Amino acid sequence: MTEQRDCDLVQQQLSLLLYGELSFDQEEAIHSHIAAGCEACRVALETERELHEMMEAQAAGMEPAADLLLANRRKLMDSVTALPVPGREPLWTRIRMAATMIAPAPVWRMAAACGLLMLGFVGGRAYAERPPAQTAMMEGQHPMSARVRQVEADGSGMLRLVVDETRQRTVVGSADDAAIRRLLISAAVDPSDAGLRGETVEILRTAAPSEETREALLHAMLRDANDGVRLRALEGLKPYASQPDVRRAMAEVLLRDLNSGVRTQAVDVLTQSRADMNTEIHLVGVFQELMQRESNDYIRMQCQRKLREWKASDEVY
Amino acid sequence: MAGATQILSGTATSLSSARMDEFALIRAAQAGDQSAFEQLVRSYDQSVLRLALNLLRSQEDASDVYQEAFLRVYKNINSFRFDCSFHTWLYRIVTNLCLDHLRKRKVRREEPAVVATSEGVLDRLDSVTEERADGDPARRMHSDQLRARIQAKLEELTPRERMVFEMRHFQGMRLRAIGEVLGTTEEAAKNCLFRATQKMRSALGDFQ
Numbered sequence: 001m002t003e004q005r006d007c008d009l010v011q012q013q014l015s016l017l018l019y020g021e022l023s024f025d026q027e028e029a030i031h032s033h034i035a036a037g038c039e040a041c042r043v044a045l046e047t048e049r050e051l052h053e054m055m056e057a058q059a060a061g062m063e064p065a066a067d068l069l070l071a072n073r074r075k076l077m078d079s080v081t082a083l084p085v086p087g088r089e090p091l092w093t094r095i096r097m098a099a100t101m102i103a104p105a106p107v108w109r110m111a112a113a114c115g116l117l118m119l120g121f122v123g124g125r126a127y128a129e130r131p132p133a134q135t136a137m138m139e140g141q142h143p144m145s146a147r148v149r150q151v152e153a154d155g156s157g158m159l160r161l162v163v164d165e166t167r168q169r170t171v172v173g174s175a176d177d178a179a180i181r182r183l184l185i186s187a188a189v190d191p192s193d194a195g196l197r198g199e200t201v202e203i204l205r206t207a208a209p210s211e212e213t214r215e216a217l218l219h220a221m222l223r224d225a226n227d228g229v230r231l232r233a234l235e236g237l238k239p240y241a242s243q244p245d246v247r248r249a250m251a252e253v254l255l256r257d258l259n260s261g262v263r264t265q266a267v268d269v270l271t272q273s274r275a276d277m278n279t280e281i282h283l284v285g286v287f288q289e290l291m292q293r294e295s296n297d298y299i300r301m302q303c304q305r306k307l308r309e310w311k312a313s314d315e316v317y
Numbered sequence: 318m319a320g321a322t323q324i325l326s327g328t329a330t331s332l333s334s335a336r337m338d339e340f341a342l343i344r345a346a347q348a349g350d351q352s353a354f355e356q357l358v359r360s361y362d363q364s365v366l367r368l369a370l371n372l373l374r375s376q377e378d379a380s381d382v383y384q385e386a387f388l389r390v391y392k393n394i395n396s397f398r399f400d401c402s403f404h405t406w407l408y409r410i411v412t413n414l415c416l417d418h419l420r421k422r423k424v425r426r427e428e429p430a431v432v433a434t435s436e437g438v439l440d441r442l443d444s445v446t447e448e449r450a451d452g453d454p455a456r457r458m459h460s461d462q463l464r465a466r467i468q469a470k471l472e473e474l475t476p477r478e479r480m481v482f483e484m485r486h487f488q489g490m491r492l493r494a495i496g497e498v499l500g501t502t503e504e505a506a507k508n509c510l511f512r513a514t515q516k517m518r519s520a521l522g523d524f525q
Binding site: 012015016019021048051054055063064068069071072073075076077079080081083085086147168192193194195196 | 338349351352354355358359360362363366367370376379380383384387388391392393394395463467485486491492507510511514515517518521
């Protein structure tokens with residue numbers, strides 16, 4: 001009777017054990033119970049583990065699409081921009097109240113007109129002299145983050161602090177500018193932000209072809225965790241589709257990518273573009289392998305069509 | 318040591334490689350810096366949207382929760398006093414909004430589990446990992462049936478059980494953190510998870 005109660009208790013806690021949510025003592029009690037030879041609880045633990053694994057497998061790949069994330073982000077920031085800063089009067093209201101205390105409104109209207117004229121003149125000159133990729137550090141701006149790295153006392157009561165600071169900087173330029181492109185490429189591999197990667201890959205996709213861009217798109221197509229980013233990168237590689245290493249990378253996508261949309265796009269690009277025969281021979285093997293293991297009917301159909309065109313065997317053994 | 322004494326000047330790459338200190342970002346957002354607020358949003362919005370999508374299984378509802386949650390954060394950022402982590406505070410808002418949505422669905426609709434993917438709007442269960450390693454039709458059918466059964470059972474859980482199960486199983490949050498988010502104890506969250514896993518087990522026990 002006591003043994004049955006022990007088994008009931010152990011089996012009730014198996015799920016929490018696998019979640020790592022039991023105390024050390026509770027875990028120890030379960031493992032001791034099973035180690036003592038309780039076959040029923042050992043089988044129950046195995047069954048529970050299989051159930052967890054089944055559910056884990058279903059959890060994979062449930063990342064929101066980059067497009068949805070971006071659309072939400074843009075809508076939110078539009079809404080936020082339209083709102084007043086929390087806890088404060090709108091800036092314009094404050095300025096207007098202060099200004100009317102100094103001088104009547106007509107005087108300010110004339111002053112504003114002169115100010116705008118000057119701004120246009122100065123702005124025009126500055127714009128004409130601006131280099132292709134202008135970087136503007138916001139002078140006097142407080143650092144966004146600061147960390148004290150080292151503190152030294154000099155004995156006279158003064159301290160010397162070494163501080164690491166991160167500042168925000170605005171960089172302006174076109175996607176064809178080399179400096180801008182390097183920044184875009186670094187953003188395209190930012191692991192923490194799929195939305196940023198998607199946005200960046202979209203820009204790189206439409207930018208002028210370059211070796212750096214091609215490498216970044218290849219990396220995103222093969223390595224990015226987000227389906228939407230991989231798909232965009234693949235579309236961006238269409239202009240390079242006749243290059244052997246790009247075709248080999250696309251073949252790898254066809255064999256390895258878990259998303260059928262990405263694979264479909266890959267097979268379309270590969271079958272609609274041409275390369276030299278040495279490269280295509282590699283694809284024959286890939287397509288034949290896909291005929292045996294690919295679950296998507298459309299992809300198999302495209303492989304079959306191409307294999308027949310090449311007069312290669314499309315038999316499934 | 319020379320490296321240690323060098324004060325880092327800002328470079329744009331540092332923004333992407335080293336995330337700005339959250340405390341500084343919150344302080345800056347409280348001072349009215351919208352770009353700091355945006356950085357905070359970008360740090361958390363993917364997981365917020367994922368949680369809302371998984372719980373509500375509707376792109377429209379999940380987007381509503383996303384917008385409402387972050388707007389509430391923005392409007393109330395000055396009332397955030399660092400009594401808990403920003404993550405806990407944000408998730409408290411998100412889970413309350415999701416619970417409201419789930420509770421409003423008194424009559425459960427047989428709605429399609431749609432999500433936006435790179436291939437357009439698809440059934441969520443079709444967008445998850447495919448068993449394509451072998452392309453074996455029998456295995457694929459088995460996988461499809463399993464997905465359908467998991468989804469059906471998730472729908473039968475109470476909103477609180479569903480919330481705890483999603484946060485623990487799919488978001489990987491610890492029960493203590495879930496308790497904090499839901500304003501309850503770790504023990505209560507544990508009981509909730511226990512009930513949820515019991516129900517899931519009853520649905521999947523014979524599915525081997």
